[in-house]
Amino acid sequence: MTIGRLAEITGVPASAIRFWERHGLLPAPERQGGQRRYPPEAAERIVLLRKCQQAGLTLVEISELQQDRSRRQAMIRAKVAEIEQRMVDLEHAHQMLEHALQCGEEDIVNCPKFREQMATWREQGSS
Template sequence: MRITIGRLAELTGVPASAIRFWERHGLLPQPERQGGQRRYPPEAAERIILLRKCQQAGLTLAEIGEFQQNEPRRQAMIRVKIAEVEQRAIDLRHAQEFLEHAVQCSKPDILACPTFQRQMESWRSASPATGGTGETSTPPAQ
């Protein structure tokens, strides 16, 4: 049984405009048409969920197109994206450490705080390439 674009949008939580956009860019197959209306197979919802996950992983439209192909470049592109996601995770962890410290820090200028200075130093050593995480436990504010 084929479903309308409106129903597909409801099922996936993705606006119909985004579905049409992905079709125009070749990321979704062109649907059948009945009476001028798009009609999708139920498995189109799974493809849309995959596209959303690709976007959440930070893939560009071109990379999503490549992801859907069975090409040798696909594996290299995925490895690059994994490294980018790892770096984003480190950056988010550092942001959380900074905010947790800032909410407790009694120094008028956080840069004058020795605990924060140590925290910043640990961030400088964090790099997925070297295996460093820069993870620290946040000591009490000074």
């Protein structure tokens, strides 16, 4: 398929596809009459690249992910730990915002229930 068709079915601009090719994140496609021609698997690779970006992986990390297993293990472990910490942080933010919607205090920091929750978060962070 052409780069235009690939861009259309994946929702990714052709410029991004060319950028990923230049950086080795997408295999160079065959050319027919000077035009790039992509196999159907290219769309799957692009979905993977987008998911990796949405998960916060850098281009270097995405490149490592595509290397042999032994090279990618350390990066994957570090990224999993980072994501797990972000999940905890997001859950705390969610709890705080949910509480703020219900709280009658002018300043949420003065709320005894919220102060208890913050103390719990600090204790969890130190363990």
